[in-house]
Amino acid sequence: MHIVVCIKQVPDTEELPKVKIDPKDNTIVREEVKNIINPFDENAIEEALRIKEKKSASVTAISMGPPQAEEALRRALAMGVDEAILISDPVFAGSDTWATSYVLSRAIKKLEHFDLILAGKQAIDGDTAQVGPGIAEWLGIPQLTYVRKLEVKDGSIVAERALEDYFEVIETRLPALVTVTKEINEPRYPSLRGLLLAKKKEIPIWNNDYLKLPVDKVGLDGSPTRVIKVFIPKLPSKGEIIEGDLNQKAERVIEELKKRNLLRWLR
Amino acid sequence: MNFDLSEEQKTILELVEEVSEKEIAPAADQVAEKGEFPQKNVEKLASLDLFGITIPQEYGGLGMNYLTWTLVAERISQACATTGLIFGANLLCTFPLLNFGSEAQKKKYLPPLARGEALGAFALTEPEAGSDAGNVQTTARKEKGGYVLDGNKIFITNGEVADIYIIIANLDKKRGARGLAAFIVEKGTEGFSFGQHFKKMGLEALPNVELIFNNCWIPEENLLGKEKRGFRIAMQTFAAGRIGVGIGALGIAEAAFQKARDYAKERIQFGRPISSFQAVQHILAEMATRIEAARYLLYKAAWLLDQGQNFEKYASMGKLYASEAAMWVTTKAVQVLGGYGYMKDYPVERYMREAKLFEIIEGTSEIQRNIIANIVLRE
Numbered sequence: 001m002h003i004v005v006c007i008k009q010v011p012d013t014e015e016l017p018k019v020k021i022d023p024k025d026n027t028i029v030r031e032e033v034k035n036i037i038n039p040f041d042e043n044a045i046e047e048a049l050r051i052k053e054k055k056s057a058s059v060t061a062i063s064m065g066p067p068q069a070e071e072a073l074r075r076a077l078a079m080g081v082d083e084a085i086l087i088s089d090p091v092f093a094g095s096d097t098w099a100t101s102y103v104l105s106r107a108i109k110k111l112e113h114f115d116l117i118l119a120g121k122q123a124i125d126g127d128t129a130q131v132g133p134g135i136a137e138w139l140g141i142p143q144l145t146y147v148r149k150l151e152v153k154d155g156s157i158v159a160e161r162a163l164e165d166y167f168e169v170i171e172t173r174l175p176a177l178v179t180v181t182k183e184i185n186e187p188r189y190p191s192l193r194g195l196l197l198a199k200k201k202e203i204p205i206w207n208n209d210y211l212k213l214p215v216d217k218v219g220l221d222g223s224p225t226r227v228i229k230v231f232i233p234k235l236p237s238k239g240e241i242i243e244g245d246l247n248q249k250a251e252r253v254i255e256e257l258k259k260r261n262l263l264r265w266l267r
Numbered sequence: 268m269n270f271d272l273s274e275e276q277k278t279i280l281e282l283v284e285e286v287s288e289k290e291i292a293p294a295a296d297q298v299a300e301k302g303e304f305p306q307k308n309v310e311k312l313a314s315l316d317l318f319g320i321t322i323p324q325e326y327g328g329l330g331m332n333y334l335t336w337t338l339v340a341e342r343i344s345q346a347c348a349t350t351g352l353i354f355g356a357n358l359l360c361t362f363p364l365l366n367f368g369s370e371a372q373k374k375k376y377l378p379p380l381a382r383g384e385a386l387g388a389f390a391l392t393e394p395e396a397g398s399d400a401g402n403v404q405t406t407a408r409k410e411k412g413g414y415v416l417d418g419n420k421i422f423i424t425n426g427e428v429a430d431i432y433i434i435i436a437n438l439d440k441k442r443g444a445r446g447l448a449a450f451i452v453e454k455g456t457e458g459f460s461f462g463q464h465f466k467k468m469g470l471e472a473l474p475n476v477e478l479i480f481n482n483c484w485i486p487e488e489n490l491l492g493k494e495k496r497g498f499r500i501a502m503q504t505f506a507a508g509r510i511g512v513g514i515g516a517l518g519i520a521e522a523a524f525q526k527a528r529d530y531a532k533e534r535i536q537f538g539r540p541i542s543s544f545q546a547v548q549h550i551l552a553e554m555a556t557r558i559e560a561a562r563y564l565l566y567k568a569a570w571l572l573d574q575g576q577n578f579e580k581y582a583s584m585g586k587l588y589a590s591e592a593a594m595w596v597t598t599k600a601v602q603v604l605g606g607y608g609y610m611k612d613y614p615v616e617r618y619m620r621e622a623k624l625f626e627i628i629e630g631t632s633e634i635q636r637n638i639i640a641n642i643v644l645r646e
Contacts, residue, residue, distance in 0.1 A: 188314065189282065189285070189286055189311075189314065189315060190282060190315075191314060191315055191316045192279055192282070192315055192316040192317065192319075192320070192329055193329065195278055195279065195282055196275065196278070196279075196329075199274075199275075199278060
């Protein structure tokens with residue numbers, strides 16, 4: 001069994017105050033912040049490794065991004081994935097979710113064989129949740145999104161999807177693509193042994209000379225989405241400062257809570 | 268002279284720092300408060316391969332040097348001194364096994380210790396044998412192709428949780444320290460049981476336990492090294508252990524210093540942060556200086572050990588200086604935080620209680636001065 005995990009390198013949200021947006025093309029300036037593997041993608045890696053440990057599968061991590069995305073792949077190797085491939089070419093820069101899922105799907109097609117593709121439910125930077133499903137569409141395989149529990153059977157999988165109001169248990173044949181939520185597992189840390197092995201491991205870079213994709217389907221020019229403006233919304237402060245002595249303030253608070261039906265139990 | 272870390276060490280420390288900050292430090296208050304053995308932390312260290320750092324690859328470890336171990340232990344201790352000492356006490360078992368064990372003993376005991384599946388402990392201390400380490404009353408006598416141990420050990424770190432114990436016992440009481448021998452005893456051996464769990468001033472979650480040997484027979488192959496060489500094995504093990512104890516003290520000192528510095532920058536009195544007052548600045552400067560001095564004494568000791576040179580003097584100096592620095596720094600950290608520092612809401616009072624232990628274990632400060640004096644007078 002061969003599992004492909006799609007991962008994305010994202011800015012560490014703990015360093016969010018430092019994240020800047022390039023006013024020229026409305027993309028994130030990545031050079032100055034610490035980068036991490038998108039946390040949901042770490043869950044995808046963990047799930048792949050757990051399947052590997054149970055079913056003796058091999059796991060390949062792929063990532064599309066600038067050269068420094070190699071760090072994310074190295075971390076995936078240190079966690080225990082077998083192979084890693086970086087898909088990187090200046091012509092891919094600025095790809096939207098349509099173009100990114102196209103490039104990733106073509107890269108996956110280049111692999112000899114795959115049974116299962118795993119990805120996080122969304123990336124914490126763009127938050128689109130579109131690339132995973134996009135890959136499945138380009139490959140014409142079933143997609144199961146927002147999966148919080150996964151069971152691999154012979155030639156099929158059974159997944160529990162966390163939907164807004166209910167859970168859905170669904171089975172599908174393989175190959176298929178699954179995007180996972182953080183509830184599915186707790187990602188492991190790399191071991192020192194894994195870390196040192198990963199350091200020495202070669203990570204092939206697949207550029208467009210190798211993938212030979214039409215340039216009108218990739219990069220900023222190949223992307224149907226146009227980002228017109230990216231900005232941090234200014235939320236008007238709606239807070240109200242309640243004045244008066246302690247009793248008056250308390251009464252006002254109770255009144256407001258009652259108005260919102262938040263004190264039903266207080267009779 | 269080169270103070271740079273290797274690329275390998277940097278990579279390892281980055282991971283250890285991440286885990287220390289995200290997993291171990293946030294749980295430290297709770298570990299101390301509950302007083303329960305931090306099993307989760309031990310499992311985390313094991314999953315990271317940290318127990319195998321100094322164990323050669325052929326015995327399932329990573330085959331790295333003691334300096335790397337020291338750097339790792341420093342970060343763990345800074346996050347949680349209890350976890351740091353559990354990690355350090357384990358070395359007191361792996362070190363003598365590696366240095367005095369037979370090939371068969373190494374093959375049998377080191378791989379589970381390297382994986383962290385088994386924990387180790389070392390036991391010399393008895394009610395009548397503390398600083399007077401040669402005065403061990405636990406006896407060993409030859410019997411039926413093995414040895415029979417009788418006696419009690421006290422205060423043993425990792426007692427009961429450990430699976431593999433190095434026990435110092437006396438084969439020939441007439442010869443005193445020269446009659447001592449070291450034995451490997453596995454938990455579960457008949458006649459080997461655990462008594463009192465000692466209650467302490469700090470580090471309540473660190474097991475310090477009484478070991479009881481009552482007609483405890485162990486096979487001949489569990490003799491570590493040669494008969495009557497136990498005192499030497501113990502002294503060498505203590506010397507290496509002093510690096511670990513010193514680094515534990517250093518970790519506490521660093522944690523206390525950081526808390527004091529951060530607090531001083533934020534605490535406003537007389538309309539300005541107290542870090543703007545020279546009285547506080549001088550405390551912080553002194554803290555930082557003592558910490559750095561302790562650090563490089565210990566690194567030097569570890570480096571000498573890695574070079575196969577005499578490291579005992581530096582290990583004693585480092586342990587002495589780091590533990591006294593930790594006591595001073597933590598006491599002053601409480602002072603910088605003032606009333607808040609004395610409260611249990613802040614960790615600095617805990618650091619102060621924890622620091623005291625380090626001036627006592629693995630040879631008191633007084634014993635360290637004896638050792639250092641002995642060496643420098645011979646030089």
